[in-house]
Amino acid sequence: MFFENIWYCVALASEISSRPIGRVVCNRPIVLFQTAKSGTLVALEDRCPHRQAPLSMGTVIGDEIMCGYHGWVMAADGRCVHVPHQETVSRNARIESYPVAAREGFVWTWLGDPSRADPAEIPEMPWLVADDRSSILSRFHARANDQLMADNLLDVSHADFLHAGSFGSRAGQRGETDTVRQEMETWTKPGSVHSRRVLKNVALGPMAAAWGGFTEPVTRTTSQNWRPTNTINIELAMENRENRILINHDHIMTPETETSSHYFFAFTRDFVLDGGYPNDEDMRREQETTIRTEDIPMVEAQQRNRIAFGDPLDVPGQADKFLIAVHRRIAEMRGER
Amino acid sequence: MFFENIWYCVALASEISSRPIGRVVCNRPIVLFQTAKSGTLVALEDRCPHRQAPLSMGTVIGDEIMCGYHGWVMAADGRCVHVPHQETVSRNARIESYPVAAREGFVWTWLGDPSRADPAEIPEMPWLVADDRSSILSRFHARANDQLMADNLLDVSHADFLHAGSFGSRAGQRGETDTVRQEMETWTKPGSVHSRRVLKNVALGPMAAAWGGFTEPVTRTTSQNWRPTNTINIELAMENRENRILINHDHIMTPETETSSHYFFAFTRDFVLDGGYPNDEDMRREQETTIRTEDIPMVEAQQRNRIAFGDPLDVPGQADKFLIAVHRRIAEMRGER
Amino acid sequence: MFFENIWYCVALASEISSRPIGRVVCNRPIVLFQTAKSGTLVALEDRCPHRQAPLSMGTVIGDEIMCGYHGWVMAADGRCVHVPHQETVSRNARIESYPVAAREGFVWTWLGDPSRADPAEIPEMPWLVADDRSSILSRFHARANDQLMADNLLDVSHADFLHAGSFGSRAGQRGETDTVRQEMETWTKPGSVHSRRVLKNVALGPMAAAWGGFTEPVTRTTSQNWRPTNTINIELAMENRENRILINHDHIMTPETETSSHYFFAFTRDFVLDGGYPNDEDMRREQETTIRTEDIPMVEAQQRNRIAFGDPLDVPGQADKFLIAVHRRIAEMRGER
Known part of the structure; x- marks a missing residue:
């Protein structure tokens, strides 16, 4: 359990x-x-x-x-x-x-x-207290198993679809002229699992474009770090010849029951620290709204659906490599107990 | 199941x-x-x-x-x-x-x-698309087993009590001078079960009286047709020397779960098709209100009560002949599977 | 059961x-x-x-x-x-x-x-119809087992903490200069269990002080009478050289289900019967508010907690003598069935 x-x-x-x-x-x-x-x-x-x-x-x-x-x-x-x-x-x-x-x-x-x-x-997250950054911290509650809620972050390709209206990109959507090139690698260390995904030539959604003042496509590099039980630290770099911005977003899932969880969240930026857009309250409003109205409803629906369908076997895609590596590590930990 | x-x-x-x-x-x-x-x-x-x-x-x-x-x-x-x-x-x-x-x-x-x-x-219902009729279609949800919801229509004697305030009549009520004469017959065909009930000298409730402009008692003939799983088509004729009106009302019950159901409904009339009372919106308002405030609450209460009392054996009355014939047919179908 | x-x-x-x-x-x-x-x-x-x-x-x-x-x-x-x-x-x-x-x-x-x-x-409660008293009767619903709801009254020491803001006293609180002296005795008769608790030198909460116009500490005598299944009659006398007032409050718990109950209540006073403060409506408002906002939420939380923790063994204190005597009597009754 x-x-x-x-x-x-x-x-x-x-x-x-x-x-x-x-x-x-x-x-x-x-x-x-x-x-x-x-x-x-x-x-x-x-x-x-x-x-x-x-x-x-x-x-x-x-x-x-x-x-x-x-x-x-x-x-x-x-x-x-x-x-x-x-x-x-x-x-x-x-x-x-x-x-x-x-x-x-x-x-x-x-x-x-x-x-x-x-x-x-206790997992350290030094960027949360760095002088040249600004962070907001939030807590959510989800009527979904903590692993299911964590899996949401272990496959960040969801951002391009679930968050297409805000900071996603629809990169990879069927029928769109797909000029995006994806590279992804996953590796494991003794106490952690890691992933790095690079998308080149990404046309950003309006919210993400505004953060960095981007008008042209960017290279988006997502570096992920999972530590047990479910602390997921994500560093997201977006850059082109116009600008380079760095975001850390941290997601920590704690089981409440088998089918509900606490979701702790931090969002740290290295840009616009002087009071223009976005400031801390912009970040809090944007991020909390997205998580409350897009991520949590989808994962809660997924939880209900898994129960309704008797927990069918998933069919993984190539984007699930990181998720699979983490699940394997958790299974090993259960064996080690 | x-x-x-x-x-x-x-x-x-x-x-x-x-x-x-x-x-x-x-x-x-x-x-x-x-x-x-x-x-x-x-x-x-x-x-x-x-x-x-x-x-x-x-x-x-x-x-x-x-x-x-x-x-x-x-x-x-x-x-x-x-x-x-x-x-x-x-x-x-x-x-x-x-x-x-x-x-x-x-x-x-x-x-x-x-x-x-x-x-x-698929059960055909040609009256729904007939040129000389007008129909409304509705959908309801009930927290009751679909058979229990269907049984509500298989014993139309409920109309005289549950709907006494709208289109019922209290025909048969204890202590009332009962001048109503009831005839009822039930028969079975390979793919359907049928019933015909005639009540003579029925004093109509105010709503039904207004539909046909009736001031005197009527003969009310109810012809019912059940097809599996639970499609119930009812033709209702009301007539006296003043007028004759014809109504088809159709009730289709689909299981959602063992204790909840979808209820599809149509109401078709052959009278006042020129825009006076009742028009389609009158019919929708009257029928949806009746089903939502009288039928569904009663059947949901019945469902809860059956669970609370451990599903006691019913004691059928003579009006249950049609219901019993349908239940027997369903039991045969289960045997045939 | x-x-x-x-x-x-x-x-x-x-x-x-x-x-x-x-x-x-x-x-x-x-x-x-x-x-x-x-x-x-x-x-x-x-x-x-x-x-x-x-x-x-x-x-x-x-x-x-x-x-x-x-x-x-x-x-x-x-x-x-x-x-x-x-x-x-x-x-x-x-x-x-x-x-x-x-x-x-x-x-x-x-x-x-x-x-x-x-x-x-049927338990008689003659004070409810006595000429020189005035009573109010109320009904509540609690999402807690009836015994748990009854136990609330079997340990009246809760009044000094749960009701500290209204008619309690904080007598016995850690760190307070404790000048209160408590005497308590419990005894059993064939059809009932009894308790008597005397607290001397009690500084009353504002509500109880106002009932009797007390400005100085009082002697508070609580006489309790339990009859099966869960009728608890409490006579409460508060007196000092300024005044003496007598209250009967009756609490009858009836199981609805294993985890919910009906709570019947009466409150009878022998003071201010001429229309000043408190009158019947004052008593009703004060008592119903206290029970709804203090007693029932605490016992419902206790019920949920017992389920969450798998019904751990309680650790009784000296104030639980009456409660223990009643629980023993109920266990005997179960054996006698």
């Missing part, structure tokens, strides 16, 4: 405060908060050991969280430290506490063996 | 264009469209063989349909004929194509063995 | 008229109405024996109910007494009729062996 000994992205850092939030990860409800006194990040099972009320309906007081139902208080390590009107507390009154860490704007939790949790293994 | 080698009504002809629509029939998602070049009707499995995205989210181009996700193109026979940036296409890249035909305003599909699909077997 | 030979509260008396209402109790749909002629209370299976349409969509005529689908008529004893256009009625055309009685504003039904149904066993 779900991998246990792995870091899962569970929130944006901007979501976390001393008001607790509840989130389901791999079918487990967890509560996330920052303690009010020491400012520490905490992730606990989202239940009070007394009567199983969600702690996310409770209140952070000092470095602890008080259940909103009968006032029991849990410390950051999951031990109950106070029951109203009692001198002592049962040693059974404890819940799981999960390792948790924030890195470059995302919050990650480890649900497996805590002794194996090394924050250094 | 569902009959396979039979024509199912799946759409109104007016719903079909070169914008594809998706519809679930017998648990199978299908996509329906008219090709843009030759104008042919097409019914395919509603999935792209590549990644199972619904083709109903795609685009008809020429005589083919392009998937909206990665641009694969399917011909009307279900074969994939184009994958972007590929010279060849895998022979496995194909989906089911279903025989499909339009007749008198309804579109029918055959999900079983295509070699046995004979469009001549 | 559900107890059979027991009275279940199914409605407020004010809900019952000659317009039938449908209600699901212990997974069984029942229809409730008062006959139009003799004014008798009737509870029947909510289905017509003909085709299983709900009788709650029908019409009460005289002392009988007519199905709204095909006009079959059922007497109060569940026998069908009329089928339109038929001289005789099948003896199989009958449904269950349930003993039913109203008492002090609540309506109770007995789903088990009717020969054992004794209306004298």
Whole structure:
């Protein structure tokens, strides 16, 4: 089912405060908060050991969280430290506490063996904090399996069709005079899978053309990097003699249940950092709209369809090489568990 | 479960264009469209063989349909004929194509063995296209098994109670001075089951009285014709010395799932064809309102109740003779499969 | 599963008229109405024996109910007494009729062996009709098991936390200077379980303080009485040298399904009966708002959480003595069946 000994992205850092939030990860409800006194990040099972009320309906007081139902208080390590009107507390009154860490704007939790949790293994994304870039971060929810949602990014050829109206190009469409030349290669490293796809002579969609002020076709180079479980970092370079712009877009998928997922997203640009078009809010509006109205509805429909048709075998195309390499790596990881 | 080698009504002809629509029939998602070049009707499995995205989210181009996700193109026979940036296409890249035909305003599909699909077997309803009549066609969705929805029409005695406020009569109601005389007969032919019910001295509800300008009781003759799976054609004559009017109303039920159905409907009149009351829009408003607010809610409640009570045995009355004859014929058909 | 030979509260008396209402109790749909002629209370299976349409969509005529689908008529004893256009009625055309009685504003039904149904066993609540009191009665629906909803009242310590903003006190909260002294005792009688909890020196929440015009801390005495299946009568006295007020609040939980319940409620006061604050409408607004926005959401969240976590073992505190005694009594009753 779900991998246990792995870091899962569970929130944006901007979501976390001393008001607790509840989130389901791999079918487990967890509560996330920052303690009010020491400012520490905490992730606990989202239940009070007394009567199983969600702690996310409770209140952070000092470095602890008080259940909103009968006032029991849990410390950051999951031990109950106070029951109203009692001198002592049962040693059974404890819940799981999960390792948790924030890195470059995302919050990650480890649900497996805590002794194996090394924050250094959290995928680093240095471009998110680089001085000469500007980033936006978003969170989405999808009623689709996290792998299906990740597969959307593992075959970027979807951009030319699903996003034809915005930043796609219809490159490769049947019947169009196809002057585009595609090169694609995929390779595997111990902890990651990589792909590089170059399209030459691409006529850009209106949105992408406006970003770089392009009037002529460009060479579009997409470099992709997959790390487990489903962190996909994409560097996209578009260039011709007019301009060269560089985009990083990052997509992190976390299972909520078998058929729903959390989708964390970042978009980083190296162009127009001085306040013209596009600024951060333009990027947020364009990207969130595209993901909400094009990507997620398509993948959710695909999820429903797979269930309706009893999960038929896919027929891969040449563009699926990267996706296939990633699926193979995941199957190996399942074997290694 | 569902009959396979039979024509199912799946759409109104007016719903079909070169914008594809998706519809679930017998648990199978299908996509329906008219090709843009030759104008042919097409019914395919509603999935792209590549990644199972619904083709109903795609685009008809020429005589083919392009998937909206990665641009694969399917011909009307279900074969994939184009994958972007590929010279060849895998022979496995194909989906089911279903025989499909339009007749008198309804579109029918055959999900079983295509070699046995004979469009001549599609139920004909010539009154729908007769010069001296006027018809309206509608489609409804019901969260009830198609047989339960069909049974509603197989016992037309419901009209006197469920539709007492509109075109019913309360004939037969307990305690009312019952001057109505009912005659009913049912008979079976090889491909159909028939019923004829005559009620004499019926005081009409206000709506039916207005159609024919009746002020006095009428003789109401209902002739019913059931053809498999669930096409029910009803001819209703109302007459007294003041007037005689003739109505055909047709009800075609198609399973969506075991507990939901598509309900196709036509209403044809031979009276007031010159623009007074009732005109086509009056008929549409009256009939659609009645079916949406009286028939479908009752049958949906009946469906929920049957599930809640564990499907108890019905206790038939004399008015159920036609329904029983039809159910027997369906049981025979299941035996013959 | 559900107890059979027991009275279940199914409605407020004010809900019952000659317009039938449908209600699901212990997974069984029942229809409730008062006959139009003799004014008798009737509870029947909510289905017509003909085709299983709900009788709650029908019409009460005289002392009988007519199905709204095909006009079959059922007497109060569940026998069908009329089928339109038929001289005789099948003896199989009958449904269950349930003993039913109203008492002090609540309506109770007995789903088990009717020969054992004794209306004298319906829990009496004489304060609801006392001359020197004023009562309001309410009904709620909760998407939680009835026992879980009842448990909410079996541990009244929740009031100090869940209702801290209204009539609670935060007595016992960690870190607060805790000057409150709690005494609690629980005892069992043959047909009931009892608890008495005294808190001294309680600083009241603003709502409770306003009821009695209290400016200083009070002694709060809570006397609880549980009777099967889940009738919980609570007498609450609040007093200091300024005033003494007495409240009875009654909570009756009836299973709808395994995971949903009907919640019947009464609130009776012995203070401000002359029209100042609080009057009946103040009480209704305050109490219904609290139950709808604080109790029910917490218990529904608790229900979802128990399912999500696979029903973990609770860790009881000292305040759970009464709850544990009631659960033990219910387990004994299950053994006695």
